[in-house]
Amino acid sequence: xxxxxxxxxxxxxxxxxxxxxxxxxxxxxxxxxxxxxxxxxxxxxxxxxxxxxxxxxxxxxxxxxxxxxxxxxxxxxxxxxxxxxxxxxxxxxxxxxxxxxxxxxxxxxxxxxxxxxxxxxxxxxxxxxxxxxxxxxxxxxxxxxxxxxxxxxxxxxxxxxxxxxxxxxxxxxxxxxxxxxxxxxxxxxxxxxxxxxxxxxxxxxxxxxxxxxxxxxxxxxxxxxxxxxxxxxxxxxxxxxxxxxxxxxxxxxxxxxx
Numbered sequence: 351x352x353x354x355x356x357x358x359x360x361x362x363x364x365x366x367x368x369x370x371x372x373x374x375x376x377x378x379x380x381x382x383x384x385x386x387x388x389x390x391x392x393x394x395x396x397x398x399x400x401x402x403x404x405x406x407x408x409x410x411x412x413x414x415x416x417x418x419x420x421x422x423x424x425x426x427x428x429x430x431x432x433x434x435x436x437x438x439x440x441x442x443x444x445x446x447x448x449x450x451x452x453x454x455x456x457x458x459x460x461x462x463x464x465x466x467x468x469x470x471x472x473x474x475x476x477x478x479x480x481x482x483x484x485x486x487x488x489x490x491x492x493x494x495x496x497x498x499x500x501x502x503x504x505x506x507x508x509x510x511x512x513x514x515x516x517x518x519x520x521x522x523x524x525x526x527x528x529x530x531x532x533x534x535x536x537x538x539x540x541x542x543x544x545x546x547x548x549x550x551x552x553x554x555x556x557x558x559x560x561x562x563x564x565x566x567x568x569x570x571x572x573x574x575x576x577x578x579x580x581x582x583x584x585x586x587x588x589x590x591x592x593x594x595x596x597x598x599x600x601x602x603x604x605x606x607x608x
Contacts, residue, residue, distance in 0.1 A: 351506045352378050353532070355575060356391035357602040366391075366603030369579035373412045375510070375534070376400070381481050383499065383510060389415035389422060391603075397423070402481050404472070405435040406512040407496035408442045417453040425461055430468040434480060436487065438495040440469045472497075475519070488523050490514035492551045500527060506608040511535040513576060515551040516561060525566040531608035533565070534600060536576035540584045552576075555588035562594065571608070573600035 356374040357366035372386025380399040382388055384406055392400065405413060420431050435443065448455045448467075456467035472478060474497060477486050484504070487497040492513045498520040499510045509524050511517075513536055524530060538552035547554045553561065562572070577585045577599065586599055600606075 351501075351503045351508060351531075352605050352607050353508060353534075354605045355600050355602045356387045358387050358391075368602060369582065370575065370577060370602055371411065371579060372414055373576060374415075377483065377501065378503070381483060383501075384412040384512075385416035385419060386411050386414050389419040400431075401429055402432050402434060404480070404485070404487075404499065405433060405439055405443065406499065406510075407492060407494050408439055408446065409494060409513065412513075413443070413447065417447060417456070420456050420467055421453075424456075424459075424466055427461060427466050428463045430465040431456075432468050432470050434470045434472050436474060436495060436497060437471050440471060442494070443469075475523070486523060488520045489517075490520050491517040500524065500530075506531040508532045508534065508608060513538075513552060515548065515553065516557070518564075521561075521564040525564075530567050530570050532571040532573060532606070534573045534575050535562075537574040537585055537589060538576050538578055540581045541588055543581075555585060555592060558589075559592045559594065562597075570596060571606075572597045573606075574598070575600045 354376045356376055358371040359367045359369055361367055373384045374386045374388045375383040379396050382400050382403040385403050447453055459466055472487050474487050474489055477484055484502045486500045490496050490498045490512055496512050498512045501508050507530050509530055536553055537555055537558050539547040539554050541554045541556045544554055574589055
């Protein structure tokens with residue numbers, strides 16, 4: 351499985367910068383998890399291939415360019431962009447984004463080929479198929495309805511925590527999975543901002559270190575994501591101080607393979 355954290359920003363030469371302001375992962379160049387930077391970071395080939403997007407929750411940094419992605423492709427879509435999310439998240443997207451005020455309700459519109467957007471409700475805690483992947487969505491502990499994901503292509507399996515604080519069901523499912531090749535887990539704020547992290551339901555390096563004690567698997571790659579750009583260097587320093595094997599910070603723009 352190939353996984354790329356799509357960049358949020360680029361330098362003057364078109365190279366990805368390390369700051370992560372928007373969240374969007376690309377799997378095998380064809381399936382997206384969240385859509386923060388989807389419309390600004392894909393290659394032309396990827397743009398032509400991505401038609402399935404899982405939305406873990408409706409916070410702006412995870413959905414910012416979803417409407418623009420569909421808008422850009424509107425006239426050329428020969429099949430709808432399929433937005434996979436829980437029923438709760440779909441209702442929030444319809445109420446708060448695709449509401450004819452913020453953006454058109456694309457689920458009601460068609461081009462010459464047919465519908466341009468389709469919602470696909472996903473279950474929580476039950477395995478489902480999406481493209482060539484098998485996915486399980488688990489509720490996690492965030493300020494809005496949010497799911498973490500366990501995704502397999504039949505050869506490798508990657509777990510994505512999405513945005514969360516201390517949680518249980520996600521870890522129970524991860525620990526039940528015979529093999530996990532990589533865990534992508536958030537670390538949003540430095541240790542000095544514990545109160546804000548708790549209120550907004552995010553991890554600091556210290557609370558992440560405690561949470562990872564719930565993990566039964568050994569030897570997997572653990573990649574920290576969702577580092578707030580203003581505190582990135584400090585968060586990395588504090589993550590390094592945990593001295594946890596295989597824990598690194600995920601680099602935007604780099605393709606990881608498992």
